[in-house]
Amino acid sequence: MNLKGRDFLTLKDYTPEEIEYLIELAAKLKKMKKDGVVEQPLLGKNVALIFEKTSTRTRCSFEVAAHDLGMGVTYLDPKGSQIGKKESIADTARVLCTMFEGIEYRGFGQEIVEELAKYSSVPVWNGLTNEYHPTQMLADMLTIKEKLGRLKGVKFVYMGDARYNMGNSLMIVCAKLGLHFTACTAKQYFPNAELVEQCREWAKESGGSVTLSDDVKEATKGAEVLYTDVWVSMGEPEEVWKERIEALSPYQVNKAVMENADKNAIFMHCLPAFHDLKTTIGKEIHDKYGLDEMEVTDEVFESEQSVVFEEAENRMHTIKAVMAATLGAY
Numbered sequence: 001m002n003l004k005g006r007d008f009l010t011l012k013d014y015t016p017e018e019i020e021y022l023i024e025l026a027a028k029l030k031k032m033k034k035d036g037v038v039e040q041p042l043l044g045k046n047v048a049l050i051f052e053k054t055s056t057r058t059r060c061s062f063e064v065a066a067h068d069l070g071m072g073v074t075y076l077d078p079k080g081s082q083i084g085k086k087e088s089i090a091d092t093a094r095v096l097c098t099m100f101e102g103i104e105y106r107g108f109g110q111e112i113v114e115e116l117a118k119y120s121s122v123p124v125w126n127g128l129t130n131e132y133h134p135t136q137m138l139a140d141m142l143t144i145k146e147k148l149g150r151l152k153g154v155k156f157v158y159m160g161d162a163r164y165n166m167g168n169s170l171m172i173v174c175a176k177l178g179l180h181f182t183a184c185t186a187k188q189y190f191p192n193a194e195l196v197e198q199c200r201e202w203a204k205e206s207g208g209s210v211t212l213s214d215d216v217k218e219a220t221k222g223a224e225v226l227y228t229d230v231w232v233s234m235g236e237p238e239e240v241w242k243e244r245i246e247a248l249s250p251y252q253v254n255k256a257v258m259e260n261a262d263k264n265a266i267f268m269h270c271l272p273a274f275h276d277l278k279t280t281i282g283k284e285i286h287d288k289y290g291l292d293e294m295e296v297t298d299e300v301f302e303s304e305q306s307v308v309f310e311e312a313e314n315r316m317h318t319i320k321a322v323m324a325a326t327l328g329a330y
């Protein structure tokens with residue numbers, strides 16, 4: 001498998017074998033890290049991390065992974081660069097690729113990261129756009145493999161806003177790797193019909209399936225993975241909270257959902273999550289709408305079935321695999 005020089009933008013253009021290779025490589029790199037093996041195959045190289053939206057996991061994963069591989073890192077925060085304001089994406093790309101061996105981008109429209117990749121002569125990695133979150137997918141699949149021992153045939157249910165980055169990307173990766181994906185949500189939050197069709201084609205080849213349902217009881221029956229995400233994503237206007245709460249409250253992951261699922265089911269969330277009142281936004285929503293918890297109850301989030309922190313750890317190992325493979329280290 002040779003992924004040297006490739007961008008990592010959506011997973012749509014990665015074959016199932018390439019995705020599986022990256023998950024396997026991440027598992028190897030994870031074991032090396034746990035065993036205390038230090039190899040710095042990319043010593044002397046540097047990567048730029050552009051974040052036009054905030055981050056805890058993705059930024060830390062890129063930084064720690066780059067350091068583990070021997071690389072230097074420059075972080076460009078949402079306000080600290082000329083990008084988009086004084087300098088176009090195309091010009092930025094052509095400047096950065098003279099100094100760095102790879103560029104990570106987190107921001108708004110997918111077309112921005114695509115433009116960056118078009119003008120960059122070094123690999124560009126998507127650290128989240130409105131439409132996709134591909135590095136998160138590798139961590140999620142690695143976690144499912146570790147917990148359930150397999151990916152093919154796993155009954156995976158995503159609840160919440162299925163039209164955004166997480167819903168889209170989970171549907172793509174499940175379809176490519178042969179999981180049975182269900183988006184369980186209100187009809188207006190079903191993913192884009194064209195993408196659903198494309199995913200159904202991939203699912204035919206992998207032995208997976210793609211289902212859309214607004215019936216919680218039926219869709220979550222026997223599920224092995226229950227997955228959710230915030231109801232309002234970064235960059236969306238505050239006004240959408242009201243309609244989201246109204247439409248998505250029936251699709252909260254709670255005890256009744258977990259009891260309807262398989263007895264060995266796991267709960268997953270890309271994080272950050274609104275499961276209590278220990279955040280500023282959580283408190284504001286509580287004051288305005290009276291909710292103590294949103295997409296997942298605190299009870300489920302804190303339960304034995306919840307694997308969210310292992311999933312978060314796997315962000316680092318999988319991002320390391322993406323950088324290592326596309327920069328030709330392994």
Ligand code: CP
Pocket residue numbers: 054055056057058059128136270271272
């Ligand atoms: N899951 C995820 O991407 O987290 P951050 O926003 O903290 O990077």
Ligand code: NVA
Pocket residue numbers: 128164165166229230232233234270271272
């Ligand atoms: N849908 C969320 C994912 C965060 C990792 C957002 O875009 O804010």
